[in-house]
Amino acid sequence: MTTVPGRRSSTFTRLLRHGFTDPSAAERLLDLPELSSVRADPVLLEALGATADPDLALHGLARLVEAEEADERQILLDTLVTAKPLRDRLLGVLGASEALGDHLARHPRDWQALVTYEATDLHPGVAEFEQGLAGADDPDSLRVAYRRCLLAIAARDVCGTTDVAEAAAELADLATATLRAALAIARTAAPADAAQCRLAVIAMGKCGGHELNYVSDVDVIFVAEPVDGFEESAAVQAATRLAAHMMRICSDTTVEGTIWPVDANLRPEGRNGPLVRTLSSHLAYYQRWAKTWEFQALLKARPVAGDPELGAEYVEAVSPLVWQAADRENFVPDVQKMRRRVIDNIPADRVDRELKLGPGGLRDVEFAVQLLQLVHGRSDTTLRSGTTLEALRALAEGGYVGRVDAAQLDDAYRFLRAMEHRIQLYRMRRTHLVPEDAPDLRRLGRSLGMRTDPITELNQAWKRHASVVRRLHEKLFYRPLLDAVAQLAPGESRLSAKAAGHRLEALGYADPAAALRHLEALSSGVSRKAAIQRTLLPVLLGWFADSADPDAGLLGFRKVSDALGKTPWYLRLLRDEGAAAENLARVLSAGRLAPDLLLRAPEAVAILGDPQGLKPRTRENLDQEVLAAVKRAEGAESAVAVVRGVRRRELFRTTAADLIGSYGTEERPAEEDPGALVDRVGNAVTDLNAVTIAGALRAAVREQWGDTLPTRFAVIGVGRFGGHELGYGSDADVLFVHAPREGVDEQEAGRAANAVVSEMRRLLQLPTADPPLIIDADLRPEGRSGPLVRTLASYGAYYRRWSLVWESQALLRAEPVAGDAELGRDFIELIDPLRYPAEGLGEDAIREIRRLKARMESERLPRGADPTLHTKLGRGGLSDVEWTVQLMQMQHGWAEPGLRTTRTREALAAACAAELISGEDAQTLDEAWVLATRVRNAVMLVRGRPGDTFPSGPRELTAVGRYLGYEPGHVGDMLDDYRRITRRARAVMEERFYGA
Incomplete structure (x- = not known):
């Protein structure tokens, strides 16, 4: 055919209209003599245009007709014109699957498998597939027969004759028939082995659950018993040879391709365990050694091949163990670990394209359904289906999942599985990644019925369904639970109090009965407050369950809600500001300190809803607020009460920011630099304590002397206070210095200075619910026996x-922290020559410092303390790092200005910059110092009281681990890492400090 240059033929235009993306190539194919009837027939062109990829369909058809003999070719083309079912099936497959087009090009007669369109053909089962595989007596003929059956399943799928769940069930039934055929081939090849043993093949995973993919590993477990008269060991060896041969038949790749890999790694001990075991051996393992995930996997176990009686015995024997798994002591941490592993194992560059494992993916639905089955299937046998959608339907009928929620998840799951099927069908490759190229996305969208703008429609639908799934913890776990507890619709939900308790227990609540009481108190009734709580609680319960102490989180939330329940802005803040609710959940469930601070002043919850609320306030702002409050107060005690209230509020701000920075939230990922967190806490707490002391000083002076003390007075911070390195549980180490004003007698000035110190300490130690601020002046000259204040x-x-x-x-x-600024500067000028001696330290001074450090190590470590885990005095802890840095400061500070700082990390960085220590050694010391400081902060946050070593209780230890970034179940890793990091720091210290 010829066309006028520059003008398009009518065929070209028709092809464009029918959805061809490369009409020129399509025209060339249609010019082939074999396809002349296709060009002339508008019905065939329209049918090609209705496929997912018309270009691919036409190319596949061209290959097929070229491969056929002339007579058969004409029969095919005539049948395509006259028989719509065949036309839709064959062209539909060719337009959706390049791989099945390749198969038809190699085996052109197989198109005839699509001709039959009887009722029995619409929903075939195992028996029909066994007939389809009949006569396949060697591996290659089995592979060809398998692809022929697969061709029919795909044809029904792409034409919509079967839905996605039916297609998945057919694929599982075809896998069952194929396993039976492969085992028959293996038995025929080794009749002696077959005579010795009874071998049963148990399908697991998607095959066991009747929900197989087009391309997927088929997970199996083998169980064997000896035939009468044969020894058990010989029978097991014979069964192992049969099982291995069967696996090779299915898994090997030849010119006819492969069927699918058979994976037996779900067996006891995984790939390290024997391939085949007896039933008693299986049971012994499951009763003694199996982990929770193994029982979860057994939920889908189904005998599919081999000895049917033995297979039934296996399932009957392991089933009680499956439904007791939720009673296991480590059920909750195991479940949490499995849930987190899903996301953790996805490469970062794939997480947004993962249909199966990504957030809102298929695994989220499957995992949640299985967890609900394990929790509630103990007492409700209707929930014990191995098929995800059947189990979801049963959960809805039983009232464990809301019906609307179940319907939405069913819809989302079907859509995502359909996407997965179509992606795999194209090239028959095992993948769960959504393609990135526009042609692939276009074909995928069209295969799902999207024709106007396939790519945009596909992305919108995918994101919408993934969003539904992403909320599945709220949807599946919490809302029906809350409905039952609050008795919103009596008789509509059958989730009993006992079942609700089981669910809470499975989610990590140690006292489900108390949790239920809190939920009832918060959400029962018809008030607007209760209605808002019912909206909030499903999400909050999930965040609490994700913590080390869900019970404490829920109890804290109830207390805060009780305290602020009549405050109109409180629930509105949590409902409308998503960050506020999650921030509150993280803070309340992370330990005792932050909730205690909040419960003393619940209105501070407003901080959590302010985008700037977690940022520490500047020293200048704090000074202005505190001094203005002191000025307004009627007396010293009321003034300091206000000052301590400010400290409490700001301490809560700091702890909340620290916890959220360490744990992260959906909107704010965890802080990547632990050193930045430590510095932020140290600076904030130091400023806060300095302002509190300044406020108490101003209140004490005003009480007795008005605005002017007879002597100038300054407070000097020392230790961690002066170094801006205070933790939550640190005392405030100080020195008090004064200088008589002109014309004032020195004794009078001394009495005034001592009186103001006594009054300050009294005011700060008044009994109150606020956290104490302990002032320690023991580092003064002559220690406790010396005068408290000196000129x-x-x-x-x-x-x-x-x-x-x-x-x-x-x-x-x-460093000066409060009082007369000029006097503070004079004091620093006085001591600089002592702390940075000219020409550095002499040998005698160095020996004395080393002697003092060694004595401290031997005498001050508490009896029974583990020296490898004590953060202050232990190996490689704070003392080791600080003494090493301080020795360098005293030796070289006179010559290196950067060393003249009160801050350990700054001094260490300056020493590295001055090449006094290598970068590697400096990094080692810094890492150990930051880690030890964070552990001390974590202990205070978790326990509400200071400590220098890790807590011994498992829940508190887990909470410390979560603060440090370790998931539950990894406490051992945390302790190992601490020992490793501090061991390296000790080695650096011994070389740099002791000269070892």
Whole structure:
């Protein structure tokens, strides 16, 4: 055919209209003599245009007719014109599957498998597939027969004769028939082995659940028993040879391709265990060694091939163990670990395209359904189906899942499975990734019935269904539970209090009865408050369950809600500001300190809803608020009460920011730099304590002397206070210095200074529910036996005559924190020559520092404490790092300005920059110091009281691990990592400090 240059033929235009993307190539194919009847027949062109990929369908048809003999070719073309069922089936397959087009090109007569269109052909079972495989007596003929049967399943699927669930069931039935045929071939090849044993093949996974993919491993377990007269060991060996041969028949690849891999790794001990076991051996393993996930896998176990009686005995024997799995002591952590592993195992560049494992993917639905089955199937046998959609339907009928929720999830699951089927069907490859190329997306969308704008429609539908699945923990776990507890619709839900308790227990609640009482108190009734709580609680319960202590989270939420229940903004804040609700859940379930702070002033929950609320306030802002409050107060005690209230609120802000920065939320991922978290906490708590002391100082002065004290007065922070390194449980180490004002007698000035110190300490120690601020002045000259307050001149005289090297070392972290700023600067000017001695330290001073450190290590570590886990005095802990850094400061501070800082990490970085320590060693020390500091902070956050070592209780230890970024079940990894990091730091310390 010829056309005028520059003008399109009418065929070209028709092809465009019918959805061909390359009409020119299609025209060339239609010019072939073999396809002349196709060009002339508008019915065939329209049928090609109705396929997922008309270009692919036409190309496949061309290959098929070329492969046929002339007579058969004409029969095929005539039948295509006259028989719509065949036309739709054959062209539908060719337009959806390049791989099945390849099969038809190799075996052109197989198109005749699509001719039959009888009732028995619409929904074939195992028996029909066995007939289709009959006569396949060698592996290659079995592969060809399998593809012929697969061709028919795909044809019914793409034409909509079967839905996605029916297609998956047919694929599982075809797999069953194929396993039987492969086992028959293996038995024929080894009759002696076959005579010795009874062998049963148990299908697991999607095959066992009657929901197989087009391309998937077929998971199996083998169980064998000896035939009478044969020894057990010989029979097991014979069964192993038969099973291995059967697996090779299905899994090997030849010129006819492959059927599918047979995977036996779900057997006891996995690939390290024997391929075949007796029934008693299986039971012994499951009763003694099996993990929770293995019972979850057995939920889908189904005998499919071999000895049917033995297969039935196996399923009957293991079934009670499956339905007792939820009673296991480690059920909750095992379940949490499995759920998290799903996302963790996805490569970052694939997570957005993963249909199976990604967020909102197929595994989310399957996993949640199975978990609900394990929890409630203990007492309700109607839930014990191995098929996901059947189990979901049973859960809805039993009231364990809301009917609307179940319908939405059913719809989402079917859509996602249909996407998965069509993706795999194209090239018959095992994949769960949504393609990225436009042609592939277009074919995928059209295969699902999207024709106007296939790519856009596909993406929108996919995201919509994934979004439904992404909410499945709210949908499947919590909302029906809440409906039952609140008795919103009596008689509509059959979820009993006992079943609700089981579910809470399975989700990690240690006291489900108490949890149910809290839920009832929060959500019962018809008030607007209860209605909002019913909206909030499903999501909050999930966040609580994701923590180390769900019970504490729920109890804390009830207490906060009780305290603020009549406050109109509270529930509105949680409902309308998504971050506020999640932030609150994380804070309430992470330990005792933050909830205790919040419950003393519940209105501070507003901080969690403010986008800027978690940022620490500046020292200047805090000073202004505190000093203004002191000025307004009627007396010193009421003034300090306000100041301590500010400290409590800001301490809550700091703990909340720290917890959310460590755990992360959906909107705010966890902080990647632990050092930044440590610095933020250290600076915030230091500023807060400094402002509190400044407020108490101002209140004490105003109470007795008005606005002016007879002597200038300053508070010097030392230790962690001066180093801006305070933790939540740290004391405030200070020195008090004063200087008489002009014309004031020194004794009078001294009495005033001592009086103000006493009053400050009294005010800060008044009984109150607020966390205490303990002022410790034991680092002053002469320690506890020396005067509490000295003049600047007295400090100078003492340091000139009596100062010891340890006192110079203690002054390395001295910094003014409150009071007269000029006096504070004078004090720093006075001590600089002591802490940064000219020309550094002499050998005697270095030996003395080393001697003091060694003595401290031997005498101050608490009896019974593990030296490898004590954060302050243990191996490679805070003391080791700080003394190493401080020795470098005293040796080289006179020459290196960067070392003249009170902050450990800054000094270490300066030492590295000055090449006093290698970058690797500096990194080792810094990592250990940051980790030890975070552990101390974590202990205080979790227990509500300070501690220098890891807690011993498993729940508290898990909470510390979560703060440090370890998932439940990985506490051992946390302790191992701590020991490893601090061991390396100790090695650096011994070399740098002791000169080892």
